[in-house]
Amino acid sequence: LNWAWYLIAGHPEVEARLLAEANTCLADFDANDSDALSTMTYTQQVLEETLRLYPPVWLFTRRSTQDDELEDYDVPPGTDIYLSPYLLHRSAHIWPDPDSFDPDRFELTDAPKKDRPYFPFSLGPRRCLGEYFSFLEMKVHLGLLLPRFRMQRLDDDDPGLELAINLRSKNDIQLKPMIRQESHAAV
Numbered sequence: 001l002n003w004a005w006y007l008i009a010g011h012p013e014v015e016a017r018l019l020a021e022a023n024t025c026l027a028d029f030d031a032n033d034s035d036a037l038s039t040m041t042y043t044q045q046v047l048e049e050t051l052r053l054y055p056p057v058w059l060f061t062r063r064s065t066q067d068d069e070l071e072d073y074d075v076p077p078g079t080d081i082y083l084s085p086y087l088l089h090r091s092a093h094i095w096p097d098p099d100s101f102d103p104d105r106f107e108l109t110d111a112p113k114k115d116r117p118y119f120p121f122s123l124g125p126r127r128c129l130g131e132y133f134s135f136l137e138m139k140v141h142l143g144l145l146l147p148r149f150r151m152q153r154l155d156d157d158d159p160g161l162e163l164a165i166n167l168r169s170k171n172d173i174q175l176k177p178m179i180r181q182e183s184h185a186a187v
Contacts, residue, residue: 001141003054004047006159006173007101008142009151014103017042022143029143037139045106047138051120053101058086058167060122086167088117151175 008015025039060083068075075081090098094116095105121128128134153175160170 001138002169002173004050004138004142005151005175006153006169007050007053008046008146009153009175011101014046014101015146015150018046018142019146022146026143026147031140034136037136037143040139040143041108042103043139043142044135045103046142047135048106048118049101049103052089052095052106052118053099054167055085055089055120056166057120057122058163059084060119062126083119085117085119089120148180149177150180152178 008018021040021042025036029036062081062083064075064077064079064081066077070081088094092098119127121131121134155174157171159173162168162170
């Protein structure tokens, strides 16, 4: 969510669309019913684009269990294989204008995106079990706070990246919550 707020604060047009969606979809929000959250399609796009640019885990490892071939390379059993969502998600060979923040690239009508590697929560049987819950949590968080607050960046410095177990900002992401003067709070 740190990265999402950072990106939203730098893109007022994205913030305006998120705010409109939150006010529409969560007007009668009931915490015991997650159906309203499934209608937050633009919020989902913003979160997916945020995770494309800043996946929580920047590097996954797997170990081959049998002889295999990857492209023209033999992969014997016991070989460590490294997969980096951060690098693949920012590859110009795969994603157009890969370093720009463009939530529209995740519109449901964008069929070609299905052929692009996108795995911020890993893939296969070791995929993160908390993926679904994390999207619900992030939608509730943004949907309930955006109508009440906007975030203002306190500096325009690039926060940089720290490649630890998780992808983190090297420097603090400094944001100031500003109470919305206009009444947008629907919930």
